[in-house]
Amino acid sequence: MNDVLRLRPGYALRRAANAMMSELARRLGTIDLRIAEASVLLLIDRREDVTASEIGRILDIQRANMVPLLGRLEAAGLIERRPIDGKSQAVLLTESGRRRRAQADAITTQFEDDLMARIDPAHRDHLIPALGALWRAD
Amino acid sequence: MNDVLRLRPGYALRRAANAMMSELARRLGTIDLRIAEASVLLLIDRREDVTASEIGRILDIQRANMVPLLGRLEAAGLIERRPIDGKSQAVLLTESGRRRRAQADAITTQFEDDLMARIDPAHRDHLIPALGALWRAD
DNA sequence: TGATAATGTTATTGTCAATAACTATCCGCA
């Protein structure tokens, strides 16, 4: 590979994220979940009365993009919506959603163990702090 | 932010890459380049007779997706194509392409300096090796 | 020479993300 790009942190970050996403998408595909869907399921476990907007704020997903996402989860019978007031609605897991969430949890946990195992122990513990600084700095 | 996701390396990687890409896209937008376009320009500098397929292999861009990408660069007058034989074509920078490449180089270099500056020095030097292990392990 | 591989292309699809515009509802405060 060309040195012009190999050593650039931005490029390395992009490539690593792409490789990670495509492998994670493959694994989550076995339980019929997209990555964004799985992150919603993982988030709303044991939280009662989380609204769609709130999920979006936490995961940085635009309100507008939550609509089809939650629509798919609801169509798959994984979540239910219950009106809180005239304006907001709670999103909660169905029984089937809880089972699926457990599967997604197992898959992602295993996946991330596999990820970390590929990194030299000398570098391993620095990854999350370094990424955190990039992510939360704006 | 919720601990369920904050500490997951896959999620942190995805979020960091998203934040990075959106800021980089903004900066490259000032010289009318997309990220993928800039990486092509950065790659083909001073390489004569690189074919489209070869660029795609190095950058992991499908042959099919190189077509519109190079088409845009050519329409913008940044590259030229010259037939090597009946089947392959060399991609080379025009004079205007060389100037644009220099701008892109300056922007990305500055950008990545800014990125690295945000990371605690204790973690900084571990980022590229760690990302490299994730990217090149498949 | 003749099968096989490689190149460039068209067309289509998928995933995630961003923006604008709209309706309806809630909430704080004068």
Added chain:
DNA sequence: TGCGGATAGTTATTGACAATAACATTATCA
């Protein structure tokens, strides 16, 4: 209490990057 501004949910559209399948043409090499 009523009003204005903020908030929730929605529709529709767009953009960037990536993946797949199919095809015609040309090169390669056994």
